[in-house]
Amino acid sequence: MTGAALWYLNRATGMVALVLMTLTIVLGTTVRRHGRLPGLPRFGVVHMHRNVALLSALLVAGHVVTAVVDSYVDIGATAAVLPFTAGYRPLAVGLGALAVDLALLVLVTSLLRDRLPRRLWAPVHLTSYALWPLAAVHGLTAASDLGGGWLLLLVLACAAATAWASLAALATRRAARPPSERARDAMAESVAAFAAGRPAGRYRNG
Template sequence: MTSATLWYANRATGAVSLVLFTLVVVLGIAVRLRGRIPGLPRFGTVSLHRTLSLSATAFLALHIALAVMDSYVNITLTDVLIPFIGDYEPLWLGLGTVALDLLLAVLITSLLRERIGYRTWRALHWLAYASWPVALIHGLGIGTDAGTDWMTWLTITCVATVITAGGIRTATTLLRPAQGAH
């Protein structure tokens, strides 16, 4: 594969990862609100959230692999796992690493959910909410498409979608009557 091919593929997988993780966050909020997608039973929303989470993780793994394989810049596996130590764009790459590390904590604890208990899993699952904006900032800082019209609109759409879902979640929580109140 040529360096140009790797570069285009890396850009594409980064953009697809943004869209998929945005959908994962929104579906996670829907699951928490006991929402369902029209035409799907409630468990279908949970299943779709899990499936998209795995798909997004696969695209992210491909995005990272392509960045490491591309010889145009020197990104090592160590740079991928330990934030802010790389030679190439250390701040922006480091933010991507932080987002990955948070996501790995969510992924690993989700796989161990039955062993660690629901409360611990739930507490650690909140790291997903931290991972998404950190990854977004990573893309804005390091992404070569960050200033293009299409990427600007894609980013605005993703941010607006997450803010809207988060607002609905917050409003629902605040408007929900206190548990056990008559």
């Protein structure tokens, strides 16, 4: 395979992987808030989330392999997983290596989910929220040679989708809390507002 072909394949796998990571987060938050997609039962959303995540991991693997094989840049196999050791754009590649390490951690623990206690699996799985921004910044800094603003637009669109999904999940989780917890938080807000000399809760103006 020629250097130009490797260059295009590396960029393509990276960008598609970012889109699939975004879709993985959107589907994951849909599962967490017990949501559904049109025409799919809830277990269908769960399976889609897992399959998209696996496909994303495969594309990340392809992205890493093409970066290492491409002789145009100095990125060895070690630098692909050991952050900030690459001779080519060490910061950008280092962020990508961190993303790869997190992706491996999430993938392995997900495959072993049935054998791991939830108190161990769940926090590790939540690191996927850190994986996304690492991958996005890596893409913007390492692929700056693509030129134009379309890559930035793609990242912004993915960021908007990720933010919307995350906020929807947080709102659902907040609404699902026991009434006693919501009452305690409302009382704390009222006390804080009184101390600050302003109205709180539903009595707030504007």
